[in-house]
Amino acid sequence: MNQRPALSRRRLPWCTGTFAAIAALVAPAAAQVAAPAVPPASTQVPASPVPPAPVPVIPVPPVAPSVPLPTLSAVQRQQLATLIADDELAQGLRLTRRTDLDTLDSAAMVRAALDHARAVHAGRLMPEDFQKDWGVRPTTYDPLPAFAEAVSRDRLSSWLRSLPPPYQGYDTLVAGLARYRAIADKGGWGTLTATPAFGSRGADVARLRERLALEDPQAPSSGDTFDAALLEAVRRAQRRYGLNPAGQVGAQTLAALNVPVERRMRQIMANLERWRWLPPELDKKRVQVNIAAAVLTVFDGDEPVMSMRAVTGRPGNETPMLISKINSIVLNPPWNVPTSIATKELWPKEKASPGYLKRNGFRVIDTGNGGKRLQQSSEKSALGRYKFDFPNDFAVYLHDTPARSGFSRFDRLSSHGCVRLEKPADLARLMLRDTPEWPPETIDSTVAAGKTVRAAMATPVSVYLLYWTAFASPSGQVGFREDPYSWDARLAVSVERRSAVQVQVAAR
Known part of the structure; x- marks a missing residue:
């Protein structure tokens, strides 16, 4: 793999610190985690790759180019053939080396270069490849102006190096992929x-x-x-x-040791693709949740200032990937029970044990159209004493919970999709630090009083719910988590197959 030299462009702040900052995002440090005396009984068996659905070659409607398409010299065409073939492997777009580039004429090579630029900068997927709960989507990107300038100035290598996402976390994962590719080239490992x-x-x-x-x-x-x-x-x-x-x-x-090296490579490829969906710059003050590792970390610039365990959605009730802003905190929140949970879980419990709803603080509310819904009072709310609201299309949020035992487990994917927090009071104080009317003592007294109050934040804070199952240290050493939702398998297959489709398109 070609090592990426230092670029003149600024590396953006997330993960620009040490590997400890990355580890704080994706897993609790050993010193912070009280290990249970006995490991969990369930065996962590790697999921089999998901069989891909057919991906048709979809005709791309003609779009007027932003600048005239450049014409390549024979030397530039050959240079691009080598650069793209190397970079596809390095950036995790393909498992095996592409061999058709040497046969492309100038026009086809231009198409291949522009397609490669879009894939590295903004991801390989087409809009129809995204699942509904993959709510983080790349921004629109037009590679033609910069490519045309690079051709005119004969600076194709520099142009190629400028394409990847500007995050050190991405760079270290690229280095990690190179290490695993080297292991695979030597035969991998046995069982x-x-x-x-x-x-x-x-x-x-x-x-x-x-x-x-x-x-x-x-x-x-x-x-x-x-x-x-x-x-x-x-x-x-x-x-x-x-x-x-x-x-x-x-x-x-x-x-975990017996997961084949090729599957680890695909896992890295999937995470590299997700990096490409992030915006060009992350907000300096932000809350980040790693869904797969069930960990929340608060960042101020490039420094983690708070980290805690979380409980995220169980398979079947997946926590979605999304980006939003926390704008208020509800103290002593009641729980308006989603219809799906009421139907599948609570009404059957009431039928099996009459009085269950009343004993657990639920009110039956007439919806006015012959229907009924459930609300749990703040005194017994499953949301605990704190609910962190942010607008999103999935009706999820961060919240407290009276069920504290779940935080002592290593496998903490057991919610209905929302994110439960180990230390919600600490997070509330931090989020309201810039709101003069909500000093810590006011927060505490309001919670103690038991009345439901919404505390509007003077400065909303960005929240990122992300799904990271592979991350790397600056040395290229990679840590992995399970793929509980099988999103890695689906995504890696889609990336490879879209790459194969684009080979056909470029050759036309």
């Missing part, structure tokens, strides 16, 4: 079947060492004794995979 324990010896321990060393430069690669150094290497691997870092090689750890 481990044994679960050696600390103090054991033998061939199984040696194989475990070799496997860990492929991803972890600090891991001891030789020897047949499960010693303290190997124990720490196992714990580092468990942290990278979002598992309980107990050092025991159990079923979950074995399953």
Whole structure:
């Protein structure tokens, strides 16, 4: 892979700090997480790739070019053939190298270059490829003016390097993809079947060492004794995979280690694509939720200032990806129960145990058209004492919860789609810090009084609900999380297949 040199353009603030800042977003640090005495019983089995639906070659309606299409010299055409073939691999647009570029004439090469620029800068997907709950969409991008200038000034390499998203988090993931591609080129890794324990010896321990060393430069690669150094290497691997870092090689750890390298590469490719959907610049003061890792982090510039565990949507009740602004906080909020939850869960409980609704603080409200809805009073609200509102098309929000036990788990995807917070009071104080009428003591006294009050924020704060299952350190070492919604598999397949479609289009 061609290493990206330092660019003259400014790298935008998110993830421009150390790998610790990235880790704060995607997983709790070991020091912050009290590991349960026993690892979760369920085995983390990697999901199989989702069979792709056919992607037709959709004719693109003619659009008047913003500037005249340039004509390439023979040298430029050959240069672009090499640059694009290399960059498609480096940017995670293809798993295997493209071989048709050398056969393209000048006009076809121009089309291929413009298509590549759009794919790297704003993503490979077409609008119809986006799921409804993928609410983060790339902005419109026209690569022609900059490309035409690069052709006229013979600066195609510089133009190509300017295309990727301006985030260090993207750059480090590109470096991580290169590391995994190198591992794949050498044959990848085999399947481990044994679960050696600390103090054991033998061939199984040696194989475990070799496997860990492929991803972890600090891991001891030789020897047949499960010693303290190997124990720490196992714990580092468990942290990278979002598992309980107990050092025991159990079923979950074995399953994570046995994910094929090609699937890890596709996972990285999917996350690179999501980076391309982000706006050109993220707001400096922002709340970010990593849905897959169930972690919330507050950023001020490029520094994380608060991080906490969250509970996000279970598969089937997915938390959507979206960007919005938190504009108010409801203190002591009642819960207006969504019809789907009332129908599937609460009305059946009332039927099975008459009086259940009243005992749990629910009111039955006549909708006026013969229907009924449920509202849970603030005293017993499933939303707890704090609800963070932001406009969105999915009726989701951040909120407190009286069910605190869920935060002690490593697998925290169990909500109906909203995001439950471990430390909502701390977040409320931080969000209202610039609102003079809501000092901490007023917040506390209002909550204690139990009355429902909406606290409007003087300065709305951006909120990003994002789905990150792969992230990398500046050295290119990658951490992974499960793909609970199977979005990685769908997205990676779509990226590859759209790339294949564009090969056909460019050749026309």
